[in-house]
Amino acid sequence: MGKAQKRTFRSRANPLGVPTVPGAVTTVQSKEEVPVLITKLSSGDANDRAWAAASANNLLAADDARVRRMLLSNRITNALIERLTDSVPDVVALASGALCSLAAVDQGAADEISRRNVYGAIQPLIPRLASSIDKMVKQSTEGERLGGEERKAVLLTTDNLLTILWILCETVPSSLKQINGMALIPFLISFFKVADRLPISLVQTAGRLLHALTDENMPAKRALLSHAGSVAVLHSAVKAEQLDDAVSSDDVAIVRMLAGAVLVNLKGLAMEQIEERSSSDAVGTSTEEMQMWDDATRTILQIIGAITSFDVQAAAARAAALVKDGMEKEAELDRLRAQMDYVQMALELAANIFTDEGAYDDNAADTSDEAAAEDGDLSHDEMDDGSGSGNESDGSEGFDRDDMDDVLDGEKTTGESTESAVQQSVLGMFIESIVPTLLRLAEPTRMSLLPAAIAECAAETDSAAAGLAEAAAEDFVALHERALGCFNNFLLVMEETLKPWFCQHDHHVDSWWRFLIGVAEHMLGAETVAGERSEADLRLRWAVLEPAVGCMWTLARCVDGAVPANMAQIEGLIRLCESAPSADMRVKTTGVLGNIARRQPGFVDENRRAGVYLLEQIVARPLEAL
Secondary structure (H helix, E strand, O other), X not given: OOOOOOOOOOOOOOOOOOOOOOOOOOOOOOOOHHHHHHHHHOOOOHHHHHHHHHXXXXXXXXXXXXXXXXXXXXXXXXXXXXXXXXXXXXXHHHHHHHHHHHHHHOHHHHHHHHHOOHHHHHOOHHHHHHHHHHHHHHOOHHHHHOOHHHHHHHHHHHXXXXXXXXXXXXXXXXXXXXXXXXXXXXHHHHHHHOHHHOOHHHHHHHHHHHHHHOOOOHHHHHHHHHOOOHHHHHHHHHHOOOOOOOOOHHHHHHXXXXXXXXXXXXXXXXXXXXXXXXOOOOHHHHHHHHHHHHHXXXXXXXXXXXXXXXXXXXXXXXXXXXXXXXXXXHHXXXXXXXXXXXXXXXXXXXXXXXXXXXXXOHHHHHHHHHHHHHHOOOOHHHHHHOOOHHHHXXXXXXXXXXXXXXXXXXXXXXXXXXXXXXXXXXXXHHHHHHHHHHHHHHOOXXXXXXXXXXXXXXXXOOHHHHHHHHHHHHHHHXXXXXXXXXXXXXXXXXXXXXXXXXHOOHHHHHHHHHHHHHHHHHHHOOOOOHHHOOHHHHHHHHHHHHHHHHHHHHHHHHOOOOOXXXXXXXXXXXXXXXXXXXXHHHHHHHHHHHHHOOOOOOOHHHHHHHHHHHHHHHHOOOHHHO
């Protein structure tokens, strides 16, 4: 439930620049123009091929669905893949850019690009590009002979090809086998080695592909861990706080985060290998290696904290101002979106840390487990349940006041040991620095509801501005959704391993619950009458409501329903369940209500209302009626 979904892509203006070809078309007026373009892509005249490639790149970058369909129906995919083997560098750069735009905005086209074996066309280019980049970086005689345009073509082609592979890696599961076979690990790692001597955007693209490639892909993880020096390069990149005076601190942070994201992907397998070696190696060596990985995790969380310190409310005001200024400010809007994309990546990384790491470091966990064993032999199952059933199974005969005092003393000691373990762990760092940031990023803005976003941008009568406003609203909703997903991952881990922590921090429970209720109330909103809301408006509202309610459910389970829910909130949850558009949403809402109905002592009226609704409207109703 908690892990963020795979990211989506948009056609982008490449920061490395695009070769200019005089006369290249930017729009198509009739379908008769398309076959001419396709024919010229395979012309014997290099100028014709460059014109056609530039035109295809312009048309696909514009993301016009009508034009894209015309190009696809004329087999543009095959023609562009063939041009990757062109002898003219600018043609290759332009063709790869067109393929990049196509894969980014059309899932069907991405599938076709993969089926047409783009990997076979890219594979022979990699050694040549690597050699050219190496000569540039080393400033060798051959590298110096490369003119400015040739250098730009090499860098642009590399960026485009890596982006194509990254998009396929994220969106076409079958592509992993093909990409694994390309043996890209040494090439991708090399960008981190010379990050100070290449365009930072290119280093980031290589990092994004390496991160995607090592996500739940065991062959790639093994290849990276077995490649000499690669892990050390990534650890060094995580620690590098400055690359070059010309590189901004934000860009450096993104490179550090990407290196850290790859290390997070590798950590589980790396720790297994360290443990396997520890049986024959000196104990000190394995301990030092493990400490290196733990230190890296802490550093990564610091980087995540810096990147996610993004002011989402100020960004919303900035987005609205840019949309008001019109299309001439679209490049600035794209830069804001790119910044939000990296914030989302940081949130995904934070969520993955909790998925892969568990709640706290091994040494802190051992301390807590030992204390629990000594002070009451509290089992993991008993901690998770929190219902007292464990005591009943042991029998209650002869259980007197002295026994109760012993139990209470044991609970106090266990609570103290849990608190100590949390404070010493990565979890403590997460609670102090990351959780407050997650809540700030999850808080809706004026740009998070479509009607409000259109009004904020003064776009009620301007269809172009309304389109930009809707795109901006989708970006902010995606950011809220991912922040809530990350927060839910944190709560899930707490539920599984550290439920006693909540007994000592009920103030967090109260504030988190009220925050989540506030998010739900904002997204339900009163800007428009429910029946008048558009399909897009409803989709964006539910995209935030569902993870918010998911967080409520997990939080309620963590405290056995002891959340500060009042009658008005219970009625709101019931209305939410009745209007939910999906079974998943109804399950989450009824899960919240079911946990609230368990609260004791007191809350008789509230428990009755929730319980009666669940019995009469959920349990008694046929499944198909839900």
